Amino acid sequence: MLKKKLISVIMPVYNIGASSYIAQAFQSIYSQDYKNLEIVVVDDGSSDDSEKIIKQLSGPINYIRQKHQGVSSARNKGLENARGEIIAFLDSDDLWPEDKLKKQSLELNSSKSRDVILGLTQICMKDKANKTKDKASCSEVGSPYLSYNLGSALFKKSVFEKAGKFNSSLSFAEDYDWFMRARESKVSIVVIREISLFYRLHDKNMSGDKKQIEDGVMESFLSSIHRRKSKGRHSLKTLVFKKPR
Numbered sequence: 001m002l003k004k005k006l007i008s009v010i011m012p013v014y015n016i017g018a019s020s021y022i023a024q025a026f027q028s029i030y031s032q033d034y035k036n037l038e039i040v041v042v043d044d045g046s047s048d049d050s051e052k053i054i055k056q057l058s059g060p061i062n063y064i065r066q067k068h069q070g071v072s073s074a075r076n077k078g079l080e081n082a083r084g085e086i087i088a089f090l091d092s093d094d095l096w097p098e099d100k101l102k103k104q105s106l107e108l109n110s111s112k113s114r115d116v117i118l119g120l121t122q123i124c125m126k127d128k129a130n131k132t133k134d135k136a137s138c139s140e141v142g143s144p145y146l147s148y149n150l151g152s153a154l155f156k157k158s159v160f161e162k163a164g165k166f167n168s169s170l171s172f173a174e175d176y177d178w179f180m181r182a183r184e185s186k187v188s189i190v191v192i193r194e195i196s197l198f199y200r201l202h203d204k205n206m207s208g209d210k211k212q213i214e215d216g217v218m219e220s221f222l223s224s225i226h227r228r229k230s231k232g233r234h235s236l237k238t239l240v241f242k243k244p245r
Helices: 021-030 050-055 071-081 100-109 174-184 210-230
Strands: 007-013 037-043 061-065 086-089 116-126 138-140 153-156 189-201 240-242
Touching: 007 021, 007 071, 021 037, 037 050, 037 071, 050 061, 061 071, 086 100, 100 116, 100 153, 100 189, 138 189, 174 189, 174 210
Parallel strands: 007 037, 007 086, 037 061, 116 189, 189 240
Antiparallel strands: 086 153, 116 138, 116 153
């Protein structure tokens, strides 16, 4: 039986405080029905007890610390240190369904032409009835939707040579910017209509930056149009939608 390819899970962190979210995020990684994993945590210059909290978590963790440069720079640092042929991203306050890596890796490895498998995102709120610190639990809000959220996808590492890494000058919508550049670079992105990320709403991410995020998304689309015009190109690589296995 062939050994499963190593998946590197990259998690950027910055001032996580005493939040229990990161323990639950790690639990959702360890609960995956895919065991050949490494976790690369990049601490983007936290000034609180983030390092201490992370090092108290169970399991093998490659902890890397850098000066505060932003989430894109942290993810790029993670890519530089990742050993796996396959890359996944998970923010410290989000969760994965238990079969995310198994299902997406099967799709990714089913064809050499596939570069990225993108699933659906489900917004959820912390379950107030759940008082177990390490248990991953949240209440779903609305219907799952398609979004350029890095945590909902699985990537061949080689795709970052084709499309480039993340733009460290962007503070918002850096994920949209990367996906637009990927499609311009003819990266093959296959969409499966299954939830592959639980995006958790909480006090910090609910309170604000919505307009800045929307502005960042619009800027990403406009930048893509300008790049394509300058190169005489008008189309993007088409997203391929596939029924789940």
